[in-house]
Amino acid sequence: MRIAVADDSMLTREGLVHLLTGQGHDVVGQADNAAELVSMVDVSRPDVVIVDIRMPPTHTDEGLVAARHIRSVYPRVGVLVLSQYVEPSYAMRLIEDRPGGVGYLLKDRVFDVAVLVDALRRITEGETVVDPTIVSRLFRRRRTADPLDALSKRATEVLGLVAEGLSNHAIAARLHITERTVESHITKAFLQLGLTDDPDSHRRVLAVLAYLRHHATKPGREDI
Structure with a gap:
């Protein structure tokens, strides 16, 4: 898979990139803010993006807004949003826009490489993935x-x-x-x-x- 990663924490970004490249996937770019992620997708057209919900400058829902924009403009690009919190209303906002090809996981879970890769695979196949902790x-x-x-x-x-x-x-x-x-x-x-x-x-x-x-x-x- 060709994957773009966006998180304002350098340690989180580098950790995700290390896990993904270790599994043979191609990380086409990294971003530390939502605007940079959108620009990256415009150029590289990855198969799927991983983005934190809370991004600069306000650390509220910039990542979610970017994810919804990407899904609207590039419906074939899958989106996996990450959060430190159980926020079902955010998950519903993302899923309601364009069913299929989206996922919402808690950050702690994605550092299990098997869980992360399985979620990304299912998202690229058009499925919807919701963190079992939320459920x-x-x-x-x-x-x-x-x-x-x-x-x-x-x-x-x-x-x-x-x-x-x-x-x-x-x-x-x-x-x-x-x-x-x-x-x-x-x-x-x-x-x-x-x-x-x-x-x-x-x-x-x-x-x-x-x-x-x-x-x-x-x-x-x-x-x-």
């Missing part, structure tokens, strides 16, 4: 009434793993059930959410959004 934290929150309340505990658990970006095969292995059972639970969730069987509708991504909305009771930062 599990939201899963424990008190829920408000919505269509997902009608799902069984197991179906909701399956949907939570879909939100992490796991395939049906991986979900079956995790829960020690058959893939046919996984498919049945996911189909029930789709029907409950009113998601059609249109291949262009990105039903898994829309289900992830529904799941995140279902559990995110308020926007903003939640420290880990």
Whole structure:
């Protein structure tokens, strides 16, 4: 993969570059601010970019804004945003723009090279990746009434793993059930959410959004 890395911390950037090049990937550029990242993508057109949400000058959401711009202008470029905090509202803002080819992971997780490379691979294949810590934290929150309340505990658990970006095969292995059972639970969730069987509708991504909305009771930062 051809990858661009943007983070205002030199140590984080260099650490990511070291991990990626050690796995044989081509890091086409590094940036320490969002504007530089956008300019880099204009020139190098990487397969995927890795960007911290909080970038200079205000360290609020500059990285997210840049990620959304890149996805809008270059929809074939995947985006993996990083954060030190559980911020589901930011994840939803990114996913809602253009389903598929995006990911949101906590920074601590990406220094596990297997997790990082797997997330980037899935993003370049058009999948959506959401950090399991975010999913599990939201899963424990008190829920408000919505269509997902009608799902069984197991179906909701399956949907939570879909939100992490796991395939049906991986979900079956995790829960020690058959893939046919996984498919049945996911189909029930789709029907409950009113998601059609249109291949262009990105039903898994829309289900992830529904799941995140279902559990995110308020926007903003939640420290880990």
